[in-house]
Amino acid sequence: MDFDLSESQNMLLDTAKKFLEKEAKGLARQVEKTDAGYSPELWQKIAELGWIGLVFPEQYGGIEGTFQDLVLLVEEMGKAVFPGPFTTTAISGLSILDHGNSSQKDAFIPALTDGELIISPALIKPDPLMNESIVHDQASMKNGKYLLSGTRLFVPFGHVAGRFIYEADTDKGKTLFLIDAGNPGIRCLPLDSIAGDKPCEVVLEGVEVSEEDIIGTPGKAEKIIKQINTRGALLESAYICGMLEQVLKMTVEYANEREQFGDKIGALQCIQHQCADMATDTDQVKFLTYEAAWKLSKGLPADKEVSMAKSWASDASRRVCLLGVKIHGGTGVMEEHDMQIYFRKAKAEELAFGDGDFHREIVATQLGL
Amino acid sequence: MDFSFSAEEEKFKQEVQELFISEEELSKAAKKEWNTGLGFGPNCWKILQKIGERGWLCPTWPKEYGGLGLSYMYRYIVVEQMHHFVDIYTTVGAGMAGPIILSHGTDEQKNKYLPPIARGEVEFVLGYTEPQAGSDLAALSIKAEDKGDYYLINGSKLFNTRAHYSQYHWLGARTAVIKPKYKGISLFIVDLKNTPGITISPIWSVGGTRTNEIFYDNVKIPKDSLVGEANRGFYYILEALDYERISTVAGLERDFKELVEYVKEKRKAGDPIIRQKLGGLAAEIESARLFALKVAWMLDNGRVPNYEAAMLKMKVAETEQNLVNTAMQIFGPYGQVQKGCRWAQFDGQFERFYRDSLENLITRGTSEIMRNIIAQRGLGMPRR
CATH class of the missing domain: 2.40.110.10 (Butyryl-CoA Dehydrogenase, subunit A, domain 2)
Known part of the structure; x- marks a missing residue:
């Protein structure tokens, strides 16, 4: 049993935190008004950092990380609501790596890891x-x-x-x-x-x-599509996990500063208990996601675990962000504040690659029902 | 990151399972006894002693006191299997009193109490709650006066559940009237079988579990009943809560599995509402299991799981509630029928669990107190 990250994972996340802190603050709010919807300039930068190639072999310009590394990186991106086609390009590339022929791999994966080619399912x-x-x-x-x-x-x-x-x-x-x-x-x-x-x-x-x-x-598309959807669902869970961690952090900071009736609202038990529920929900998403990622990285069957993670993540995403908005009060609905972005994004992520109901149904099937 | 047991841990888990399987009749009888709500009967004591004689009841303790000097993950494994096979997680001696004796008791106390606890021969009843001291434990008022060569105890305790079959009372009592209140509490071990002046009177819970009120009327206890230093009791209690919140969902996993099999058997597996509920429960139970593993892992790595332990306690209790409620909903009106009636499903087991599951929301710190801990210790929100 080990709940710690490896040294290389810590290094990766350290770089990611610093980079996202410096480059991605407020980015989501800016780029949603542009036609591209993401920053091509930062896309090039993350390619140079090796992020797009994270899980690909060196011969294709990758750095041979594990799927678990990818999950952790996506979690960091979620914290910053980093916009762009990162997860979908990664899972598309992985399906070429796993099922494509050598000329397809040579033609597309290096272009993908270089940041030149975006592939979308x-x-x-x-x-x-x-x-x-x-x-x-x-x-x-x-x-x-x-x-x-x-x-x-x-x-x-x-x-x-x-x-x-x-x-x-x-x-x-x-x-x-x-x-x-x-x-x-x-x-x-x-x-x-x-x-x-x-x-x-x-x-x-x-x-x-x-x-x-x-x-x-x-004639054999279904298996590959299922794999794309499984990986997609897990990466969405990781992204949601990061978002919720950030929402919790923002909300606690706000509650610990905001004064009403002559006291910090964070000292009120009604606020504390809501924050405790947000923290619990978030940790549930986190460990279900990590366990599923560990299984996928080991090549173990993980359909049930991935669906448990995404079903919890989908609903927690809505619950936690709603509480976040409520605790922020009027501030939480202001367009110029980040809280509302997380709230909107939470709904999109909830629906992507199957919502809670969809994945609970898969879990039920996996239980033999 | 790794979510599997090591090869040695896996082997140990099998050994523990094998004990319960080879003692199947006894395990079943003990579980049945425990689920009457009356506490430990002869079969419970017998199975505890079988676990104890192998050193498994307190595997983290040093060998000289009946342990095996193993890591917390081994304790987790034992607790998980006990939960699965007999529904009894642990004893108060092994889980709460023992660890405090081990870290703060005198050598005499350690030699006297720890080996029989580890062997599963004695039990302690937790003596914290009083009528006016529930969540606010520091408000306890039962008085322990230092009379020179003995302590004189006067007052009462409430919901001291294991009193009617335990040998010892693990008593929190007031030794100083002081502010803040928590600085005047001390811990004592009281011999319930050989001390005059103690009255134990039963209280029955909605879940059919016997708990007790305990009255102390001018009870004299020897000076060496004090554990650790006087007036430090509250600190010891908190410390033990942090370190001994090993918990599992093994019993829930077992009941859940039975429920899934039931749904298949009764041909209700196609019902989309039932599928949704069971799919959701599976995820919830698994997340609680991961919380439990994380706490055990933290203890092994010298980290204090203060808010993690609270989150685990709250989540396990609330998941249990959700599980029994889901079972009741699946049964529909049949769910209300009690044990013994021919219309009862699972012989009314979930009807009783539904009532009994309330207890875990309250005992060892209510879910609301757990939320305070998560917010204040885990998230750094202000204390008032």
């Missing part, structure tokens, strides 16, 4: 009951090439992605493609959303894709 199909899609799914063959049409929603940072991971139902079954986002048949529309973090609608119309862009075996 475009895997969520529209629910026909919610709204009618303009372009429906189609996959056909023409002159040995695939012609793909379809609509995908909530594609993270789709507007700045160089490649999409896209699943289509071909004659061989569900097949995963790595599609060039620059293809003239692709339209990408960032959607205005609660956290201002640019989930996109991506529309493919007669996009020509060659067999070389298939990831893994044709």
Whole structure:
């Protein structure tokens, strides 16, 4: 049993804390008003720090860290609500590393770790009951090439992605493609959303894709997609964990300074008990996330643990941020204060890669129900 | 980071499990006895002695006092298995009184009390709470007057649960009327079987558990009953609370598993509401288990789990409440039916647990006191 971090993990986090403190303060509020929705300049800097390549082999420009290292780094990013396509690019890259062929790895992973290439999973199909899609799914063959049409929603940072991971139902079954986002048949529309973090609608119309862009075996997309979603859910949990730690810190600081009725509100038990509940919720997210990360890093089955982590994280994310806002009083709803960003972001993270209900259902299945 | 037991710990865990499995009949009888709410019966004593004779009741203690000189993780492992097989976590002797005797008692006290505690032969009843001193323990008022060659005790105690079968009272009493109040409290060991003037009278809880009121009427106890220094008792109590909050969710995991099997058997596994509840509970129980492991790990690494222990205590109690409540909800109206009735599910076990689970929200510090500790010690919020 060991709840401590390794020396190299401590070094990584030390650098991350300093960097984010210096570079990312107030960043989330600034960039959500820009078209990019993140800072390309800082993206280059974190590439130079080796963060984007953290979990990739040296031969592709990575530094060969573990998935657990990645989880810890994402937790730090969560504290700063660091905006950008970091987690989704990392898990996309990992799926190429695990399932791509050598020429795909050579072509895309070094570009990714260098910070030049953003890859985004475009895997969520529209629910026909919610709204009618303009372009429906189609996959056909023409002159040995695939012609793909379809609509995908909530594609993270789709507007700045160089490649999409896209699943289509071909004659061989569900097949995963790595599609060039620059293809003239692709339209990408960032959607205005609660956290201002640019989930996109991506529309493919007669996009020509060659067999070389298939990831893994044709017809075997489901396993890879499941892996992407599992990793995504865990990294979201880590990001939420960081956010909640920061919200708790901000809230306690505020309560210990703010005076009403001639005393610090932090001396009131009603406030203290809410903060204690925030701390407990946050620690639950933290250890469930760490345990799942440890299992994934060891290559052990972790579906149940990941879903326990994300189910708790999703609901805690909402609970803790709501208490944070309430304790901040009017200050918590001011646009110029960070608290409201965490509150909005908490909802987006709650929904990303499955909300609490979704993951509790997975846990139930894992229990044999 | 590593969430697994070492190979040695894993081997030890198996040995402990094997004891309970080889003593299956006895374990079951002890669990049944304990769950009557009457406390330790003959089978409880027997299984405690089987655990004790192997040095497992107090594995962290030195060998000379009946321990094995092992780390806290071994104690965690024993407590986990005890919780799983017999529902009794530990004894007050092994968990609360013993550690204070070990660090503050005289050599005579250590030699007299520690070996029988470690062997599972004696039990102590915790003597802290009084009618006017619950969460505010420092307000306790039972009087211990130094009369030169003895102490004279007058006053009463409330909710001293294990009194009717314990040999000793672990008594917190006032030796000085002083402000702040906590600076006038001392700890004593009182021989309940051989001391005149003590009356133990039963109180029954909503959960069917017997607890007690204890009255001291001009009770004389020897001078060497005092543990450590006079008026330092409150410090010892707090210290022991920090260091002995080893707890587990093994009993909850066992009941949860039975509940899951029940849901499958009764073909309710397809009900989305039940699936949601059980999925959520699994995560909650697992998070509490990780809190417990963290506290044991901190103790082994010389770190004081002051707010972590409070968080663990609160979480385990509240998770237990959630578990029994969920079971009751799954049973619907059948949940209310008591033991012995043919419509009772699990022979009414959860109906009783539902009532009995209230106790853990209160005893050893209420959830609200735990929240104070988390906020003040853990988060640095002001104390008033």
